[in-house]
Amino acid sequence: VAESYVGTAIKQAVVAHPPNCPPHQKQGLEDAATRAGLEVVGMCSEAACAALVAGLDDEAPPPERKSAVTPPPAATGATTPDPAQDAEEDTHIGSEWQHVAVVDWGGGGLRITMLAEQGGVLTQVSHWRSEDCGGPAFIQRLVQFATQDFQRKTRMDVTESKRSMVRLERAASIAVRSLTTSQQADVEADSLYEGVDLRMRISRARFEDLCSDLYGQFGV
Structure with a gap:
């Protein structure tokens, strides 16, 4: 896919990994990329990659750096280095640390990663994750609503009927995906229960109202 997009063969890659990815999993990713014929020139967290794509690094790190992520003073427990000494060792490190939160809210839940940026170098400081407000939580809200409407x-x-509920969840999942791009969607299942069909239409506004407390947990 990447080669089709850029129109040329790709031989080198920076491999992105999930936040707080343990060393053995990082090594597994690197080994897999190597077996695929790629030269791994660096490893970077997904959050840092997102920040880089968004242009949150004002300055590019020096070419000799293998990774865009280096341990910050806060992460290692060390004291803040002397700015004058930093300037001698690396001219890219001289500005104050700035912090940015990268929010990934998707089907698997909510992930918030705090990054520190200094001189174009991004460093992961902390990471938090919750699976209580991911895609399944929103789908269940629609399932509950459809169940009540059907009754x-x-x-x-x-x-x-467990079998009927599985089919209802599948129909609700399709409807939720449709609502990401449409103003309304249909929740449909033929012979859902006792030979009776399910036919229900819901608007995006109504669905958002059903999930208002999920959004409200995070100030959305």
Whole structure:
């Protein structure tokens, strides 16, 4: 895919890894890239990569650096280096540390990574993750709403059938994906329970209202 995009063969790569990725997993990623025929020139956290793409590094690190991520004073427990000494050792390190939060809110949950930036060098300071507000949580809200709507219309409790609930969750998942690009979506399942079809339309505004407390947990 990458070669098709750039129109040329790719022989070198910087490998991105999840925040707080243990050393053995990083090594596994590097080994996999090597087996794929790539020369790994560096390893970088996904959060740092996102920050780099967003242009949050004002200055580029020197070419001889293998990684865009280096241990900051706060991460190692060391005292802040003397700026004059820094200037002698690396002219790119002379400005004050600035911090930025990289937020990744997706199907697997919410991940917030705090990065420190100094002289164009990004460093991961801390990382927090919650799986309580990922895609499954939003899908379950729609499942609950559809279950209540089905019961109101048919006087039947679809939760009594595990098979029916699996089908309902699948239909809700499709509808949630549709709502990311459309103003409304249909939750549909033929013969969902006792031969009765499920047909329900929901607007994006109504769905967001159902999930308002999930958004509210993080001030959205």
